[in-house]
Amino acid sequence: MFCDNIPSEVLKTIKPQYVRMYLCSRGWSKNKSTLTYDVFRNEDYNEELVVPNDSIYRDYQYRLQDIVDLLSSLENTSPSNIITGMMISNATDIIEYRYEPQNNESGIIPISRLMSILQTNKNLTSIAYRDMKEWKPAYFSSKWKGSNIVDEVRVGPTVPGSYIVKFIYPAIEKSKSIQSDISGAPSFSNEDIKLVCNKLEGSLRVVVECAENSLNMIEEDEKISYNFVSALLDLKFEDASVDIRRTEIIGKKDDISKPISLTYRLFDRISRIEENMRPKEMDVDRTFTGYIINMKDDRKSVEETNPGTLRLKFVDSGDSKSAMTATLSLSGDDLDLAYLAMSKRSPVTMKGKLIGNRSKHIEEIYDFKINE
Amino acid sequence: MNGICGGYPEIYDHNENRYNQIKEEISIAYLRSICSYLGLQLKKNDRPLDNKGFDLCVKSIEKIEDENIIDVRPLINIQLKCTSVPEYDIDRKYLKFDLDVRVFNNLREPSTMPSLLFVHLLPTVVPKWVYTGEEYLSITEKMYWLNPLQVVHEIKEGQKEIRLSIPLENVVNMDSISKILYLAAKGERIPNVL
Numbered sequence: 288m289f290c291d292n293i294p295s296e297v298l299k300t301i302k303p304q305y306v307r308m309y310l311c312s313r314g315w316s317k318n319k320s321t322l323t324y325d326v327f328r329n330e331d332y333n334e335e336l337v338v339p340n341d342s343i344y345r346d347y348q349y350r351l352q353d354i355v356d357l358l359s360s361l362e363n364t365s366p367s368n369i370i371t372g373m374m375i376s377n378a379t380d381i382i383e384y385r386y387e388p389q390n391n392e393s394g395i396i397p398i399s400r401l402m403s404i405l406q407t408n409k410n411l412t413s414i415a416y417r418d419m420k421e422w423k424p425a426y427f428s429s430k431w432k433g434s435n436i437v438d439e440v441r442v443g444p445t446v447p448g449s450y451i452v453k454f455i456y457p458a459i460e461k462s463k464s465i466q467s468d469i470s471g472a473p474s475f476s477n478e479d480i481k482l483v484c485n486k487l488e489g490s491l492r493v494v495v496e497c498a499e500n501s502l503n504m505i506e507e508d509e510k511i512s513y514n515f516v517s518a519l520l521d522l523k524f525e526d527a528s529v530d531i532r533r534t535e536i537i538g539k540k541d542d543i544s545k546p547i548s549l550t551y552r553l554f555d556r557i558s559r560i561e562e563n564m565r566p567k568e569m570d571v572d573r574t575f576t577g578y579i580i581n582m583k584d585d586r587k588s589v590e591e592t593n594p595g596t597l598r599l600k601f602v603d604s605g606d607s608k609s610a611m612t613a614t615l616s617l618s619g620d621d622l623d624l625a626y627l628a629m630s631k632r633s634p635v636t637m638k639g640k641l642i643g644n645r646s647k648h649i650e651e652i653y654d655f656k657i658n659e
Numbered sequence: 660m661n662g663i664c665g666g667y668p669e670i671y672d673h674n675e676n677r678y679n680q681i682k683e684e685i686s687i688a689y690l691r692s693i694c695s696y697l698g699l700q701l702k703k704n705d706r707p708l709d710n711k712g713f714d715l716c717v718k719s720i721e722k723i724e725d726e727n728i729i730d731v732r733p734l735i736n737i738q739l740k741c742t743s744v745p746e747y748d749i750d751r752k753y754l755k756f757d758l759d760v761r762v763f764n765n766l767r768e769p770s771t772m773p774s775l776l777f778v779h780l781l782p783t784v785v786p787k788w789v790y791t792g793e794e795y796l797s798i799t800e801k802m803y804w805l806n807p808l809q810v811v812h813e814i815k816e817g818q819k820e821i822r823l824s825i826p827l828e829n830v831v832n833m834d835s836i837s838k839i840l841y842l843a844a845k846g847e848r849i850p851n852v853l
C-alpha cells in the first residue's frame with residue numbers, strides 16, 4: 288500500500304539524518320552502501336530499507352515515500368505517525384493528548400482548552416519528576432531545582448483536523464550535539480527525560496486505576512504526590528474527555544501502550560482522591576478578594592443548569608503576598624453576580640478552599656459578593 | 660458508448676491533442692501487463708508542482724536473494740513518452756526521438772535509482788491502438804527504453820529539443836525489465852546495450 292496522501296513537499300523536508308536516527312532508534316542498522324544510498328536492515332522484521340544519503344536526489348521524495356510506506360505497515364501505525372517520528376527522531380518519547388468533544392464540534396480545540404492541556408502537561412511533567420527525585424505527600428511551593436526540566440519539552444506537529452496535542456521529549460539536551468557509538472548509531476544523553484516519562488505514565492495509570500476501582504486513596508508506595516492528582520484535575524472538561532497516550536521512540540516496547548482515558552465521570556472519583564490526599568494545611572477556608580478577569584457561561588448555549596467557569600485575579604493572603612489567578616465554578620445567582628461584577632469591573636469577595644499547585648482552583652465557594 | 664476511441668463521435672487524426680491522455684493510459688497499460696506478469700509493482704507517481712518528478716516507478720515486490728545484491732527490492736524511475744510518428748535512422752537500427760531538453764536534463768540529474776526513458780510507439784491508425792480479438796487482447800506496437808545518463812550529448816545554448824537515438828534492440832519486455840532490475844539491485848549502472 289502506498290501512502291499517496293502525504294504531500295511531496297512534506298517528504299522533501301525530512302532529512303536523511305532524521306531517517307537514519309529514526310531507524311537506529313527502532314533497531315535498524317546500516318548494512319550496505321552505494322554512492323547514493325545506504326541499506327538498513329532489521330533482523331526482527333527480516334527487512335531491508337534503502338535510505339538516500341542526500342536529499343539532493345531527484346527521486347528523494349519517492350524513496351522517502353517507500354520508507355514511510357514500509358515502516359507504516361511493519362509498525363502497524365499511520366504514515367503520519369511515522370513522519371512525525373522522523374521529524375522528531377531525536378526524541379525519546381511522545382505524549383499525546385487526544386481531546387474528544389462530546390458535542391458536534393469536529394477538528395478543533397477551543398483555545399482555553401488547549402491552554403489547559405499545555406499547562407497541565409507542563410505541571411504533570413514537573414511534578415512527576417519531583418515525585419521521582421524527592422517524593423513527599425504534598426509540596427507547598429512549586430519552586431524546586433528540577434522544575435526547568437519542562438523547558439526541554441516541545442509541542443510537536445499536529446495533524447490538521449485532529450484533536451491531538453503532541454508533546455515531544457527530546458533525547459538530546461539543547462546544548463549537546465548528536466553523538467554516535469562505534470557502530471555509527473546515535474547515542475542519546477537525556478536519560479532523565481525518559482525516566483520522567485516512565486513516572487508520568489505510571490502515575491497516570493495508578494490514579495486512573497484507583498478512580499476506576501472507586502478507591503479514595505493512593506498507596507504511599509506509589510510515590511504520587513497530592514500535587515500530581517490536583518494538577519490532573521485541570522483536564523476536567525464537562526463536555527469533552529481526554530485520552531493520554533505515550534509512545535516510546537527510543538527503547539520501544541513490543542506493544543503499543545494503551546491510552547489512558549480520562550472521562551468526565553472519572554473526574555468525580557479523581558476529585559474524591561484529591562480531597563482525601565489534600566493536606567490539612569491546604570484544607571482551610573480562606574477569603575479571596577479580587578477581580579473576575581475571564582468567564583465562560585454556557586447556560587444559554589448548552590444548558591440552564593451548567594455552571595460557568597471563571598478566573599479570579601487576587602492577592603495571595605499567605606507569605607508571598609503576590610498576585611495570582613485561580614479558576615472557580617459558579618452557577619445560578621452567583622454566576623449572574625459574577626457577570627455583573629466583571630462587566631462593571633467591580634472587585635468581588637468569596638470564601639472557599641484554594642486547591643492546586645501551579646494551576647489553582649477555588650473550591651467549596653460560599654459568601655460570594657460584589658464589593659461596592 | 661460507441662466503441663470509438665475516447666467515446667468521441669468520430670475518429671480523429673492520431674496526432675490530435677484530445678488523444679494525449681488516452682495514449683498515456685494505453686502506454687501505462689502496456690507496461691503494467693509486463694509488470695503484472697513479472698510480479699512487479701508499477702506505481703504512477705503524483706506529479707509534483709515543479710513538474711520534475713517521474714511518471715512511473717517499477718519496483719520489485721519480492722526480495723531478490725543473491726549474494727551480489729545490495730538492494731533486495733530494486734526499482735527504476737521511468738519517464739514515459741508516446742509517439743505515433745516514429746522516425747528511424749537509415750539502417751533502421753535506431754529510433755530517432757526528439758525529447759524536450761528540459762526533460763532530458765531532468766533525467767540526467769542525480770538520483771538514487773536508475774532513471775530511464777521509455778518510449779511507446781503507437782500506429783498512425785487509431786483503431787489499431789488496442790485490439791480485442793476473440794482469443795487475445797493486444798496493445799500495439801512496441802515500447803523502447805534508453806538510459807539518458809549514458810548518452811553522449813552536446814546541447815547548444817537555446818536548444819529546445821535533443822534528438823536521441825534509441826537502439827531498436829532496447830525493447831521493453833519481460834527479459835529487459837528483469838535484467839535492468841537485477842543491475843539496479845546490484846547498484847550498477849544501466850548500460851544502453853544490455
